[in-house]
Amino acid sequence: SQTIHQWPATLVQPVGSPLSLECTVEGTSNPNLYWYRQAAGRGLQLLFYSVGIGQISSEVPQNLSASRPQDRQFILSSKKLLLSDSGFYLCAWSVSGNRETQYFGPGTRLLVL
Amino acid sequence: TQLLEQSPQFLSIQEGENLTVYCNSSSVFSSLQWYRQEPGEGPVLLVTVVTGGEVKKLKRLTFQFGDARKDSSLHITAAQPGDTGLYLCARAGGGKLIFGQGTELSVKP
Secondary structure, three states: OOEEEEEEOEEOOOOOOOOOEEEEEOOOOOEEEEEEEOOOOOOOOEEEEEOOOOOOEOOOOOOOOEEEEEEOOOEEEEEEOHHHOOOOEEEEOOOOOOOOOOEEEEOOOEEEO | OOOOOOEEEEEEEOOOOOEEEEEEEEOOOEEEEEEEOOOOOOOEEEEEEEOOOOOEEEEEEEEEEOOOEEEEEEEEOOOOOOEEEEEEEEEEEOEEEEEEOOEOOOOOO
16 A cells, blocks of 8 residues: 655744755655645645656745655755745645545644744 | 635534535536545545535545536534544646635534
8 A cells, every 4th residue: 555754743943944854655656746835724735746756846936945856755845944934744646647636644844933 | 716615614513413514616627525634634535526416425424516516515414523623625627636725623522
């Protein structure tokens, strides 16, 4: 069966510090991968998605970037965090060719102070 | 618009009560997903509905897709404290999933 992991689970970072959140998927090959941000436990905003290694699409201009160095690894980064980057970050995967059915990781709670 | 509107935004009920939450759009969509999210965790897919008028049941949860495929509802019978969470609907649009803002349900024992 497929599983998706995210770490860390919780992170407290000062403003201006760098960020690296990691997501890995097991049990599937060539998945679509997604990064979402969720504010205040409400709807999800899609940040980035990837259909393959090195292929990244950005949905909204922001202070963040994403990379996919391996087939089942997706990384969310920032060079300098802003207060507004605080939130709950969720990674998700879907079967290649199907973006409608997505499976989510446990999330990372980021607090920027 | 491709936006999804969920109502109510918040719902607090007693154990054993029934409830219905709604997900509406002005556009037709090909399919719709319902997710449930517990605090501090990722959303978990409950069901996907694809056919207008379709009804799917998952234990005490009944999901319905509107005939015109512009709306959906989730009905919970005899709610239990374990049903507490954020219920999100999502539709495919522009090659991605578009989420509603969710209905936050609290079921008190």
